[in-house]
Amino acid sequence: MKVVVTPDEFNAWTELQAYETTLTAQRGQWGAVSTFIGTMRNFNEGDAVNAMFLEHYPGMTEKYLQALSQTALQRWEILDTLVIHRVGHIQPSDTIVLVAAWASHRASAFEACRFLIEELKTKAPFWKKEILIEGERWVEKNTPATV
Amino acid sequence: MKVVVTPDEFNAWTELQAYETTLTAQRGQWGAVSTFIGTMRNFNEGDAVNAMFLEHYPGMTEKYLQALSQTALQRWEILDTLVIHRVGHIQPSDTIVLVAAWASHRASAFEACRFLIEELKTKAPFWKKEILIEGERWVEKNTPATV
Amino acid sequence: MMTIKVKFFASLREEVERSEVDLKPQGEMTVAQVWALACQDMPLPEHILSAVNLEYVSADTAVKDGDEVAFFPPVTGG
Amino acid sequence: MMTIKVKFFASLREEVERSEVDLKPQGEMTVAQVWALACQDMPLPEHILSAVNLEYVSADTAVKDGDEVAFFPPVTGG
Numbered sequence: 522m523k524v525v526v527t528p529d530e531f532n533a534w535t536e537l538q539a540y541e542t543t544l545t546a547q548r549g550q551w552g553a554v555s556t557f558i559g560t561m562r563n564f565n566e567g568d569a570v571n572a573m574f575l576e577h578y579p580g581m582t583e584k585y586l587q588a589l590s591q592t593a594l595q596r597w598e599i600l601d602t603l604v605i606h607r608v609g610h611i612q613p614s615d616t617i618v619l620v621a622a623w624a625s626h627r628a629s630a631f632e633a634c635r636f637l638i639e640e641l642k643t644k645a646p647f648w649k650k651e652i653l654i655e656g657e658r659w660v661e662k663n664t665p666a667t668v
Numbered sequence: 669m670k671v672v673v674t675p676d677e678f679n680a681w682t683e684l685q686a687y688e689t690t691l692t693a694q695r696g697q698w699g700a701v702s703t704f705i706g707t708m709r710n711f712n713e714g715d716a717v718n719a720m721f722l723e724h725y726p727g728m729t730e731k732y733l734q735a736l737s738q739t740a741l742q743r744w745e746i747l748d749t750l751v752i753h754r755v756g757h758i759q760p761s762d763t764i765v766l767v768a769a770w771a772s773h774r775a776s777a778f779e780a781c782r783f784l785i786e787e788l789k790t791k792a793p794f795w796k797k798e799i800l801i802e803g804e805r806w807v808e809k810n811t812p813a814t815v
Numbered sequence: 816m817m818t819i820k821v822k823f824f825a826s827l828r829e830e831v832e833r834s835e836v837d838l839k840p841q842g843e844m845t846v847a848q849v850w851a852l853a854c855q856d857m858p859l860p861e862h863i864l865s866a867v868n869l870e871y872v873s874a875d876t877a878v879k880d881g882d883e884v885a886f887f888p889p890v891t892g893g
Numbered sequence: 894m895m896t897i898k899v900k901f902f903a904s905l906r907e908e909v910e911r912s913e914v915d916l917k918p919q920g921e922m923t924v925a926q927v928w929a930l931a932c933q934d935m936p937l938p939e940h941i942l943s944a945v946n947l948e949y950v951s952a953d954t955a956v957k958d959g960d961e962v963a964f965f966p967p968v969t970g971g
Binding site: 638642645648659662 | 967
C-alpha cells in the first residue's frame with residue numbers, strides 16, 4: 522500500500538510499473554489489476570482552461586488517503602493499492618491522480634478501484650482552481666459518478 | 669483504437685504508455701483512463717499451475733476484438749481503446765490481457781473498460797490449458813463477473 | 816460440388832483428434848449437417864459453439880461453397 | 894487559557910482573507926464557536942466542512958487545548 526501527494530509531475534505508467542515491481546511477495550498471486558488515471562483536460566464547463574492550481578490540506582490529505590486505502594484493503598479481497606495525487610501548478614494533459622488495485626479476481630479489483638476514486642473525489646481535501654483566459658475560478662463541484 | 673493478439677511477452681505499462689503517446693490529437697481532451705490487466709496466477713481452483721497454453725482462432729479472435737472495440741466506442745462517450753491479448757505458452761505472473769479506455773469523464777471510462785473485459789472473457793475465441801504438476805487440463809469456464 | 820473448410824479448437828480439437836478437415840459435400844448444408852458429416856454422425860454436443868467465416872452462428876445456419884466452419888468449446892480467455 | 898490553531902482553505906481562505914489564525918479562548922468551545930470567534934460572528938456557511946486534528950467532524954464537536962481546527966469548502970480533487 523502506498524499513498525503519495527506530490528507537487529511534481531509524474532507519469533502514471535512509469536509509477537505503476539515501478540510500484541508493481543516492488544510487489545515481489547505477491548507475484549503470481551494477483552490475476553487482476555484495475556487502474557484509474559485522471560488527467561487535466563484543456564476545457565471544463567464549456568471554457569478553455571489554460572492551467573490549474575490544486576490546493577490541499579497537508580497532513581489531512583495524506584491521512585485521509587491512507588485511511589481510505591486501508592478501508593479498501595479491508596472491504597475487498599485485494600492484495601495491494603497505489604494512490605498518487607498531484608498538487609500545485611498543473612498544465613493541461615498532466616496526470617492529476619492515479620489509483621490502482623491488485624487482486625486475485627477482477628470484480629474485487631474493479632470495485633476497489635472505483636471505490637478509491639469516488640471516495641477520493643468526494644472526501645479527500647483537495648481543491649481545484651482553474652486558470653482561464655479571463656481570470657481564475659474555483660471548481661465548485663466534481664463531475665458526478667454517473668457521468 | 670488498437671487490437672493486438674500476440675505470442676510475445678509484453679509489459680502492460682510500457683504498452684499503455686507507448687499507445688497513449690500516439691493519441692496526440694486527443695491530448696487534453698481525455699480526463700479519465702480506465703485500464704484492466706489480467707495476469708497469470710500460479711494457482712487455480714486450489715492447484716498450483718506451472719504454466720499455461722493459450723489457444724485462439726487466428727482471424728476470428730482479432731475480428732471479434734475489433735468489433736468489440738467498435739461497439740464500445742459507439743456505446744460509450746469514449747475517445748479511444750486499446751486491447752492486447754497474449755497467446756501461446758505463458759508463465760506465471762506474465763500479463764495475459766490488457767484493456768483500456770480513454771474518455772472525458774470517469775463513468776464512461778470505467779464502464780467501457782469493464783464491458784471490454786467482460787465481453788472478451790465470455791465471447792472472444794481464446795482457450796486456456798493449464799499445465800499442472802501432474803498433467804494438463806483445459807480451463808472449462810472463467811471466474812464469473814461477480815467474483 | 817462445394818468445398819467447406821471445417822476447424823476444431825481446444826478440447827474439442829483433442830476430442831475429435833483433428834484440427835482441420837476439408838469437406839466436399841454434394842448440396843446445401845446447415846452448420847449442424849457439416850458437423851455430422853465431419854464427425855461421422857457423432858451428436859453435436861450442446862455446449863459447443865459454432866462460427867461461419869469468423870462470425871458466431873447458430874447450428875441451423877446455411878453454409879455456402881467456400882465457407883469456413885468452426886466448432887469450439889466455451890471460451891476461457893482474458 | 895487554551896491555544897487553538899484555525900486553518901482555512903481554498904475559496905474560503907480567500908473569502909476570510911487569511912489561511913491561519915491562532916486563538917486563545919478562555920474556556921471550552923465547540924467547532925461552531927471556534928468559527929464564530931475566528932470570523933467575528935460571521936455565520937458559518939452551511940456547505941463549509943470542518944475538521945479537528947485532520948479528521949472530519951461536525952460543528953458541535955468539542956475542541957480541546959492544542960487542537961487544530963480547519964474549515965474548507967466542498968472538495969474537488971481527483
